[in-house]
Amino acid sequence: MKLLNASQIHQWDQITIQNQQLTSLELMERAAKKCVDWIVENLDKKSTIYIFCGRGNNGGDGLAIAKLLLSLDFNIQVNILAGEKSSADFEANLKALKSTSLEINELHSANDFPKLEANCYVVDALFGSGINKPLNGLPLELANYLNNFSPKKVIAIDVPSGMFLDHSSYGNTIIQADEILTFQTYKQCFFIAENAQYLGNIHVLDIGLDAEFPYTQESNFEITDANFAKNIYQPRNPFGHKGTFGHALLIAGSQGKYGAALMAAHACLRTGVGLLTCNFPEEIAMPLAITLPEAMSMKRNETIDWDKYKSIGIGPGLGMESFDIIKDVLTHTKSPLLIDADGLNMIAANDELKSLIPQNAILTPHPKEFERLFGKTANEFDRIDLALQKSQELHCVIVLKGHNTLIAADGVGYFNTTGNVGLATGGSGDTLSGIITSLLAQGYISKNAAILGVYLHGLAADLALSKQSVESLLPSDLNQYLGMAFKSLG
Numbered sequence: 001m002k003l004l005n006a007s008q009i010h011q012w013d014q015i016t017i018q019n020q021q022l023t024s025l026e027l028m029e030r031a032a033k034k035c036v037d038w039i040v041e042n043l044d045k046k047s048t049i050y051i052f053c054g055r056g057n058n059g060g061d062g063l064a065i066a067k068l069l070l071s072l073d074f075n076i077q078v079n080i081l082a083g084e085k086s087s088a089d090f091e092a093n094l095k096a097l098k099s100t101s102l103e104i105n106e107l108h109s110a111n112d113f114p115k116l117e118a119n120c121y122v123v124d125a126l127f128g129s130g131i132n133k134p135l136n137g138l139p140l141e142l143a144n145y146l147n148n149f150s151p152k153k154v155i156a157i158d159v160p161s162g163m164f165l166d167h168s169s170y171g172n173t174i175i176q177a178d179e180i181l182t183f184q185t186y187k188q189c190f191f192i193a194e195n196a197q198y199l200g201n202i203h204v205l206d207i208g209l210d211a212e213f214p215y216t217q218e219s220n221f222e223i224t225d226a227n228f229a230k231n232i233y234q235p236r237n238p239f240g241h242k243g244t245f246g247h248a249l250l251i252a253g254s255q256g257k258y259g260a261a262l263m264a265a266h267a268c269l270r271t272g273v274g275l276l277t278c279n280f281p282e283e284i285a286m287p288l289a290i291t292l293p294e295a296m297s298m299k300r301n302e303t304i305d306w307d308k309y310k311s312i313g314i315g316p317g318l319g320m321e322s323f324d325i326i327k328d329v330l331t332h333t334k335s336p337l338l339i340d341a342d343g344l345n346m347i348a349a350n351d352e353l354k355s356l357i358p359q360n361a362i363l364t365p366h367p368k369e370f371e372r373l374f375g376k377t378a379n380e381f382d383r384i385d386l387a388l389q390k391s392q393e394l395h396c397v398i399v400l401k402g403h404n405t406l407i408a409a410d411g412v413g414y415f416n417t418t419g420n421v422g423l424a425t426g427g428s429g430d431t432l433s434g435i436i437t438s439l440l441a442q443g444y445i446s447k448n449a450a451i452l453g454v455y456l457h458g459l460a461a462d463l464a465l466s467k468q469s470v471e472s473l474l475p476s477d478l479n480q481y482l483g484m485a486f487k488s489l490g
């Protein structure tokens with residue numbers, strides 16, 4: 001699914017109004033109705049709902065929600081920012097609300113802020129997709145007032161007020177949401193870790209916007225969900241044999257980091273590779289044979305037959321002393337390559353190695369490794385842009401790991417939607433390397449191996465929560481759930 005920017009989202013509203021022969025007020029009513037359905041189902045009617053409205057259409061939504069809640073006998077209190085400029089639909093809804101018995105509180109200064117009761121709810125309808133500058137003046141004071149109060153729940157309409165949809169809000173004040181009722185589609189700002197403290201649970205409400213419009217739009221960003229993964233999944237040929245599913249070579253492990261190598265190998269096999277050879281330190285050849293008898297092994301300094309392998313994965317737990325082997329691999333490999341961890345750190349520390357990265361290689365840095373490779377950026381949106389730019393410059397795939405891992409390929413960024421904080425334990429990345437190396441060996445092109453690998457890795461972690469908690473989950477648990485993750489694609 002494509003992620004659209006703020007201006008495309010505005011166009012989407014307009015196209016819908018045209019094609020469905022609606023007024024914009026009717027569309028707003030539809031949006032408000034969906035929000036109210038959610039509120040009725042999820043909020044406690046006994047608590048007061050304080051609704052804060054700007055004077056644009058986001059504020060218009062707030063007023064339309066207020067009117068519907070009033071008709072359902074909810075206890076509400078409505079506040080609007082004072083001002084002269086307002087949208088036509090805001091004015092129409094204000095007029096409608098004024099025709100009821102409800103008193104409306106105009107906010108001219110902080111003295112007008114209502115005294116909030118403990119256990120109340122707040123609906124944040126100050127600014128939505130029309131936000132055009134950081135909060136300042138009275139809206140900033142209001143945001144601070146609300147953020148310091150901590151009501152029972154803050155429900156943001158469309159987006160938390162103060163958050164830009166498609167560029168960085170780093171350092172700005174934003175109203176902290178507990179629940180976000182967003183219209184029709186995810187917004188890019190929801191996938192950005194620097195916004196994390198302001199984001200709550202996200203509920204996408206279908207307000208019936210034109211179904212075709214997103215397909216007509218250019219976008220550099222997509223999200224990879226179950227449908228996306230199903231489309232790239234290649235079911236196994238029933239007549240296949242071990243040669244059909246590729247021979248992978250994993251080069252990993254060093255003193256003190258043997259486990260990384262073993263975890264990568266295990267995940268590689270559980271992802272369906274036909275054959276696996278492990279180039280691990282000699283001292284773990286025997287533990288490998290015992291714990292993972294399906295894997296073959298070779299010595300670290302044994303000559304590699306470059307024609308033999310369908311994919312090579314290098315890096316998990318490799319240590320920084322393996323310069324010769326990474327140089328050898330970068331220089332000679334004919335196979336699709338995945339580079340992780342110390343493989344990336346050695347490349348970052350040496351310009352000669354950087355110039356040797358082969359086309360279509362998959363690099364899997366976490367943010368610190370990314371910074372070592374490509375430099376610091378002012379904020380996360382810039383880091384993502386840099387990842388897209390480097391993916392084009394180097395003709396490779398960059399997997400920028402995090403809560404919503406970004407896969408950058410050919411200048412397009414794909415945000416992953418699976419996974420959870422249970423993965424924040426050393427070793428999760430090693431497991432991911434094994435999974436992607438396995439998919440490469442099975443013939444997936446680099447971009448698809450990276451997207452599907454990240455998706456399956458996250459999904460296995462989500463499925464594992466049926467037995468584990470986000471605290472107790474271990475990277476090696478993922479191996480037990482890769483099977484169920486694959487089955488969900490069939």
Ligand SMILES: NC(=O)C1=CN([C@@H]2O[C@H](COP(=O)(O)OP(=O)(O)OC[C@H]3O[C@@H](n4cnc5c(N)ncnc54)[C@H](O)[C@@H]3O)[C@@H](O)[C@H]2O)[C@@H](O)CC1
Nearest residue numbers: 013024028031056057058127128129130131132133134158
């Ligand atoms: N028909 C439509 O177009 C629909 C629009 N919808 C709602 O409309 C919203 C977008 O409405 P608008 O485009 O009117 O924009 P907003 O209501 O998000 O805000 C725009 C208004 O606030 C002002 N403003 C922006 N940033 C400010 C800041 N930092 N400080 C002070 N003033 C600021 C602008 O000058 C403008 O007057 C969506 O987020 C959604 O909530 C929904 O009702 C769905 C249908």
Ligand SMILES: Nc1ncnc2c1ncn2[C@@H]1O[C@H](COP(=O)(O)OP(=O)(O)O)[C@@H](O)[C@H]1O
Nearest residue numbers: 366402403419420421423424426427428429430
């Ligand atoms: N909060 C989180 N939500 C979802 N995924 C996460 C989270 N934290 C970490 N991960 C995932 O766990 C993996 C961690 O990789 P990495 O930092 O390289 O760990 P290691 O080197 O210890 O194996 C990545 O795939 C990352 O996307």
Ligand SMILES: [K+]
Nearest residue numbers: 124127159161
């Ligand atoms: K809002």
